[in-house]
Amino acid sequence: MTRPTPPDTPQDALAEAFRLLSRGVADRRSAFHTPTLATRGLDGAPSLRTVVLRSFDPACRVLRIHTDRRSPKAAEIAADPRAAIHAYDAGAQVQMRLAGMASLHLDDAIAEDAWAASREMSRVTYATTDAPGTPVAAPPAAPDDPIAGRANFAAILLRIDALDWLLLAAAGHCRARFAWDEAGALSAGWVAP
Numbered sequence: 001m002t003r004p005t006p007p008d009t010p011q012d013a014l015a016e017a018f019r020l021l022s023r024g025v026a027d028r029r030s031a032f033h034t035p036t037l038a039t040r041g042l043d044g045a046p047s048l049r050t051v052v053l054r055s056f057d058p059a060c061r062v063l064r065i066h067t068d069r070r071s072p073k074a075a076e077i078a079a080d081p082r083a084a085i086h087a088y089d090a091g092a093q094v095q096m097r098l099a100g101m102a103s104l105h106l107d108d109a110i111a112e113d114a115w116a117a118s119r120e121m122s123r124v125t126y127a128t129t130d131a132p133g134t135p136v137a138a139p140p141a142a143p144d145d146p147i148a149g150r151a152n153f154a155a156i157l158l159r160i161d162a163l164d165w166l167l168l169a170a171a172g173h174c175r176a177r178f179a180w181d182e183a184g185a186l187s188a189g190w191v192a193p
Contacts, residue, residue, distance in 0.1 A: 003092050006167060006174045010188040013176040017096055017165045018058040024087070025056050032096070035087035037065065039076040039102075047076055051085075054114065054155075061160040061180065063098070066114060066122070069106055069154040070131035077102045083158055093168035100161040106154050114155035126152040166193060 007013040024032025034050050041047040055064040063085065067073050077083060083102040088095045105111040115123070126149030130136055143149070163178040173193035180186050 003169075004094065004167060006169055006171070007176075010176040010178070010190060013165045013167075013174070014163070014178055014188060016094075017163060017178075018056075020089070020092075020094065020096070021053070021056045021063070022058065024053045031089035031091070032087045035085045035096075037073065038084040038086065039073055040080045040082065041072070041076055042079060047072065049073065054117075061100075063158045063160065064114060065156050065158070066118065067154050067156055068126055068128075068132050068152045069104075070152055072133055073156075074104055074154055077104050077156060085158065095164075095166040095168075097164040098158070098160050098162070100159045102156050102158045104154055104156055110157065111153065111155045115150055115153055118153075120146045123147075123149045123153070125149065128152070164191075 004016055007016060020030070020032050024030045024035070027033060033053055035053060036048050037051045039047050051065040051067075053063060054066055056062070081101045081103060083100065085098040086096070105114070123146035124143050127143035127145050127147075128140065129143075130140065161180055165176050165178070167174040175191050175193040176188065177191045178186060178188045
């Protein structure tokens with residue numbers, strides 16, 4: 001990826017951030033395709049894992065990822081919906097940190113639409129017999145029934161309430177911070193890198 005030009009305004013930085021997130025959905029080679037999701041573990045400790053960015057709606061500031069409803073992340077979001085996402089593109093030297101409220105969708109229209117939009121090779125991963133993290137004697141064989149995976153599938157939506165964007169540059173790092181209030185009003189500005 002080519003390095004982005006330093007933006008002239010915080011609004012330009014936000015447009016670039018949203019462009020990179022949108023590209024992360026469409027381009028499997030984008031560093032923003034597989035960001036890191038952070039939640040609060042049930043024991044109170046931070047819990048991190050790599051996820052796949054499945055959709056992004058810039059107008060609503062909503063990201064969608066998928067998970068197994070039996071996974072620790074599903075239980076963590078059900079217990080505390082605060083979540084954060086971190087992504088870094090080494091080639092572009094852009095880092096983004098996003099924070100907001102996550103919602104877990106199991107058997108509603110959001111989950112059904114996400115399931116319908118999933119490819120068969122993704123669906124089959126949810127058909128495992130054992131829940132993620134369950135101790136097993138040996139690695140199990142890959143499941144082969146994509147329909148059976150629906151019972152374990154969940155969609156997670158994360159509404160972005162805060163975004164920190166950083167461009168590393170030899171001429172000077174450039175960092176902007178964005179926050180949206182409950183009414184959706186944006187505050188934006190430069191911050192020291």
